Amino acid sequence: QVQLVESGGGLVQAGGSLRLSCAASGRTFSNYDMGWFRQAPGKEREFVARISRSGGNTYYADSTKGRFAISRDNAKNTVYLQMNSLKPEDTAVYYCVADRGVVLSTREGEYDYWGQGTQVTVSS
Numbered sequence: 568q569v570q571l572v573e574s575g576g577g578l579v580q581a582g583g584s585l586r587l588s589c590a591a592s593g594r595t596f597s598n599y600d601m602g603w604f605r606q607a608p609g610k611e612r613e614f615v616a617r618i619s620r621s622g623g624n625t626y627y628a629d630s631t632k633g634r635f636a637i638s639r640d641n642a643k644n645t646v647y648l649q650m651n652s653l654k655p656e657d658t659a660v661y662y663c664v665a666d667r668g669v670v671l672s673t674r675e676g677e678y679d680y681w682g683q684g685t686q687v688t689v690s691s
Contacts, residue, residue, distance in 0.1 A: 603662065
């Protein structure tokens with residue numbers, strides 16, 4: 568089992584920045600690819616970003632590319648999501664996820680562990 572706990576969400580004005588953190592515990596953190604999903608009110612959950620277990624490879628949804636950056640610190644068992652130039656449409660609950668597999672996937676069913684989520688609200 569892997570436990571994931573997100574933090575860093577909050578209310579920010581459009582154009583602002585936030586950094587989300589996700590602390591992992593339970594199993595060897597570096598054995599998992601990590602990622603972020605989000606779910607806006609009334610919408611399906613969607614993929615945001617993913618990072619390989621070494622941190623050497625990252626992948627982003629088109630809607631976040633160039634504005635968001637995912638990173639990880641394996642020594643601290645933590646993954647981050649730096650969000651810049653935030654827009655009202657980025658408002659959502661953001662979930663940290665872990666994948667035992669190595670194949671890149673944007674499908675939520677492919678991820679093995681999920682955090683409880685953290686709310687991000689971007690005001691216009």
